[in-house]
Amino acid sequence: MNSSRHQEPDKSRLQELELENRLLKTIIDHIHEGVYAINGRGEIIIYNHEVEKTEGMHRQDVLGRLESEVYTHISGPGFSEVVSQAVMKTGQPLIDLLFQAELPNGRKEEIIISTYPFFDQGKLAAVYSVGRDLNTTGEFIAKTLEIKQRMLSRQGMDGAWSGARYFLENIIYKSDKMKAAVTQARKIAAQDIPVMLVGETGTGKELFAQGIHNASVFVKGPFVPINCAAIPDTLMESLLFGTERGAFTGAVEAPGLFEQAEGGTIFLDEINSMPLALQAKMLRVLQEKFVRRIGSKVQRPVSCRIISATNVDPYQAMQEKTIRPDLYYRLATVTLNVPPLRDRPEDIAPICEMLINRYSKNYGLFVDHVSPDVIGLFEKYDWPGNVRELQNILENSMSQVEIGARELKVRHLPVFFLDRIQGSRGKTLVRDMDGSSLNAILQDVEKSAIEAALANNKGNISKCAQELGIKRQALHYKLNKYGIKGGK
Ligand SMILES: Nc1ncnc2c1ncn2[C@@H]1O[C@H](COP(=O)(O)OP(=O)(O)OP(=O)(O)O)[C@@H](O)[C@H]1O
Ligand SMILES: [Mg+2]
Helix, strand or coil, rough: CCCHHHHHHHHHHHHHHHHHHHHHHHHHHHHHCCCEEEECCCEEEEEEEHHHHHCCCHHHHCCCEEHHHHHHHHCCCCCHHHHHHHHHHHCEEEEEEEEEEECCCEEEEEEEEEEEEEECCCCCEEEEEEEEHHHHHHHHHHHHHHHHHHHHHHHHCCCCCCCCCCCHHHHCCCHHHHHHHHHEEEEHHHHHCEEEEEECCCCCCCHHHHHHHHHCCCHHEEEEEECCCCCCHHHHHHHHEEECCCCCCCCCCEHHHHHCCCCCCCEEEEEHHHHHHHHHHHHHHHHHHHECCCCCCCCCEEEEEEEEECCCCHHHHHHCCCCCCHHHHHCCCCCEECHHHHHCCCEEEHHHHHHHHHHHHHHHHCEEEHHHHHHHHHHHHHCCHHHHHHHHHHHHCCCCCCCCCCCEEEHHHHHHHHHHHHHHHHHHHHCCCHHHHHHHHHHHHHHHHHHHHHHHHHCCHHHHHHCCCHHHHHHHHHHHHHHCCCCC
C-alpha cells in the first residue's frame, strides 16, 4: 500500500517529463535549422525534420545507427571524424564550419554547422549540431527582403495598411482558362476602369480583387472591401457614404468607405445583395464622381478605383431584379470571369500541393504530396464550393494523417466527402464522365480503405470488418472481389 502511494507522484512526474520531451521534439521539428545529436557511443539520437529535408533521409532509417555508418556518403573527409569526433575528443565546440556535402540524391549542398558538446555530471554525454544549408538561408533572406519591400509598397501615405495581402503572383494555376484570367487581370490593373468579377463562391474573386489592386497604380492607397451581403441594409448607406453629425439621431461625423478608399481601391463584394434603393444612389455617385456624407451638403470627389464582384450570373441577377441594369453597365466596363474549379481540373494538383505544404507546416506534419488516386478523385468531383471547399477537405483530411506520413491517401479523406462524391454522381455523369470510370474510382476508394484497415488490424478480418462497419462475410466477398491478400 505504502509503496503504491510512493509510486504515484513518480508516475505523474514521468508522464510530465515524457510530455515535455515530446513537446521539445515537436518544437525542434518546427525550426528552420537542421538539428541532430549523437550520444556518447556515436549513435544518432536526434534528427529533425529540416535535416531530413536537406539530407533526403528518413529519421526512422538513421535513428539509433552509428553516425560513422550513416555518413559514409559524404565526400571529402567524413563528417563524423571531422566534426563530431573532434568535439567528442576535445570537449570544445566547433562554430560555423562550412561543409560541402554530396547527398544520396546526388545534390550538392553547402552547409554551415556548429557542433557543441553536452555534459552530464561532468561527463561528455552527447554531441549536438545545429546547421543550415546555404541555399535555404539565401532563399530565406531573399524572402524576407521581398516581404519587407511589399510591406513598404503597400503602406498608404499615412502608413496605414492597405488590407490587400494577395498579389496576382499568388494565384496558383496550370490551366489555360486561369492563365487567360490572370493575363486579363494584369491588363485591367494597368487601367483605371471599373471591373466586375464574376464567379461562383470560393473561386478566388477576392484574390483577384486584391491582386488587381496590388498590381495597379492604386497600390499606394488602401484596399477597402465591403461585403454587401454581410452588412445590414440600414447601415450600408452610412457606411459607404459617411455621416455628418446629427444627420439622424445619434449620427456622428464619420467618413464613409468611399472617402477612406481615397487613392486606393474600394471592393464592393456581392454587389447583387445591395438594396435596390442604395444601388440607385451608388449609380449617382459613379456618374457624378462625388460623394456626400449623409446630412451634409459638401461634395467630396471620389478618387478611388472600383472593383465589384458577384457570385451569381449578372444577367440572371438583372432578370431577377437584384442588380439594376444601369448600375451593372457602370460597374462592368470590363467583366472578369473567374472559372469554377470543375472547369479547370489541371489546377487541382498544384493548388493541393500548396495547401498541403501550408497545412503540414501548421500542424507539424510531414505530408509533402497527395496520392495520384486522391488527385484522380478530385479531378472528377464537381466542387460546388470551389477552392474554398478543396481547402476544407484537405484541412479535414490532414487531421487523419499519421505522424510521419508523407502521402495524403484516399483513406484520409473525410467520409462526408466520399458521400458527397457519390451524391454528385448524377450531375457529374451528365457533364463529362461515363459511369464506369466513376465506379472504378469508387472501387479504388473502397479497396484502399480495406487495405488500410487490414494493415491497421494486422490482417485480423474480424477486427477489420468491425472497423469498416461491415459484416465479416461482406468483407470476405470484397477481399475476393479485389484480390486482396493478407487477411487472417
Ligand atoms: N488559384 C488559387 N490559388 C491559391 N489560392 C486560391 C486560389 N483560388 C482561391 N484560393 C483561395 O481560396 C479561398 C477562397 O477564395 P476567395 O475568398 O477569393 O473566393 P471568392 O470567390 O471571393 O468566394 P466568395 O464568393 O464565397 O466570397 C481563399 O482562401 C483563397 O486564398
Ligand atoms: Mg469573396
